[in-house]
Amino acid sequence: MHAQGLEWRQLRGEDVEGKGWSETAAPFDRLPISAQALVPPSVWNLSHHSAGICFRFVTASPQIGVRWSVGGELAMPHMPASGVSGVDLYGRDSGGKWRFIGVGQPRQQVGNQVVFEGARGGPREFCLYLPLYNNTLRVELGFAPGTGLLPPPPRKHRPIVFYGTSITQGGCASRPGMAFTAIAARALERSHTNLGFSGNGKMELALAHLLSEIDASVYVLDCLRNMSEPQVLERLEPFVRQLRAKRPQTPILCAGDAFLDSPTEPSRSKITRETVERLTKAGIPGLVYLPMQNAWGSDGEATVDGVHPTDLGMSRQAEVFVKALKKLV
Structure with missing residues (x-):
């Protein structure tokens, strides 16, 4: 044309x-x-x-x-x-x-x-x-x-805020609308803010402060791929506490890792799950752990390089997030 x-x-x-x-x-x-x-x-x-x-x-x-x-x-x-x-x-x-x-x-x-x-x-x-x-x-x-x-019809709801890694940013979707964050937002009829930073989703407290400035319907934390086990132990709880202090009621969804997860659940995901459970028992509301085992399927066809999802992997990951987010937004 x-x-x-x-x-x-x-x-x-x-x-x-x-x-x-x-x-x-x-x-x-x-x-x-x-x-x-x-x-x-x-x-x-x-x-x-x-x-x-x-x-x-x-x-x-x-x-x-x-x-x-x-x-x-x-x-x-x-x-x-x-x-x-x-x-x-x-x-x-x-x-x-x-x-x-x-x-x-x-x-x-x-x-x-x-x-x-x-x-x-x-x-x-x-x-x-x-x-x-x-x-x-x-x-x-x-x-x-x-x-x-x-002008378009106004949004009726607050945005979903995604914070995470290169995969959150969109690597390696073939086009922008195929990032799992965009797929999920369309399915849920919500706006979304993508704060994925390739190789740099590491839960610095400054990012918790910045996230809290956005009036979100839910915060999604999807950083495990960029963090070591000691970093998850050191940073996840302070990050969640900082975010919860500024946003007392907004749900916080803490995702496991689709690439690392297995039936025996590796340590970074295990640390995340246990942290969510411990903070919940301590009276901090609205925390959810999302296991990601087999989020990309079990056929080995969902990545470009063994790490970053193709459009197929993005679609499969979006389905897992949509199912969890429907209960929170």
């Missing part, structure tokens, strides 16, 4: 969904400016990636154009450019369900462009996901003249 004749509108930081803070250094950053002095440099650098940030809108335009630019490498050896740096469009079908429409595959850092099929027969709700593993510098949307851009 061609972009000829479309009218273009630049997307601003205040337009999007999935940001936990409005005061950010760049429009599509995931942490506030104040976090730079609080978090490790590696977390700050990864916070410029636009994982989980999306734009919901309603339009009657039969074509929807997207122009976008990113600031880093387009792809990784184990993750395609369409997931690292691409944009992903979903739209609601006649029954109100979200359906994949198309992915914008980047070919350069600056000036990528794609035109999707838009609405037919009247206004329709859409959701555009931004890149998972790159700095998104600029986004423009194009619509047919006279079709207009309308």
Whole structure:
């Protein structure tokens, strides 16, 4: 499809969904400016990636154009450019369900462009996901003249906040809408904030403080892959206590590890489960441990490299989280 004749509108930081803070250094950053002095440099650098940030809108335009630019490498050896740096469009079908429409595959850092099929027969709700593993510098949307851009239906619920690892951030989904966090949010009809930091989900107390600034419906802690056993022993309880002190009633879901878990339950997951049980007995409410044994299935087909899930692994992991989150949100 061609972009000829479309009218273009630049997307601003205040337009999007999935940001936990409005005061950010760049429009599509995931942490506030104040976090730079609080978090490790590696977390700050990864916070410029636009994982989980999306734009919901309603339009009657039969074509929807997207122009976008990113600031880093387009792809990784184990993750395609369409997931690292691409944009992903979903739209609601006649029954109100979200359906994949198309992915914008980047070919350069600056000036990528794609035109999707838009609405037919009247206004329709859409959701555009931004890149998972790159700095998104600029986004423009194009619509047919006279079709207009309308606001989406307001969300009725507070967001789900995910904090974790490279898998939480979206590695190695083939496109942004296939991150397990995005799949789960669509299934639950909730907005979500993705605070996955590749290799750096390590439960520093500064992150507990930052998470508590977001008025969430539930906090999901999914950090075990990035933590050693001593780190889990040292950091999980203080992290939960800090978060609970600021948010006394919000559920906190502590996930086990899908890759490490086995019927005998390895120590990092065991430590997590026992910590949740001990804190619950101590009177701290709203803590849930989510075992992840066989979350990716038992056929060995759910990863790219034995560690990071494919779209199949993401879908399977999302199912496990949706089942648990339905009881909490």
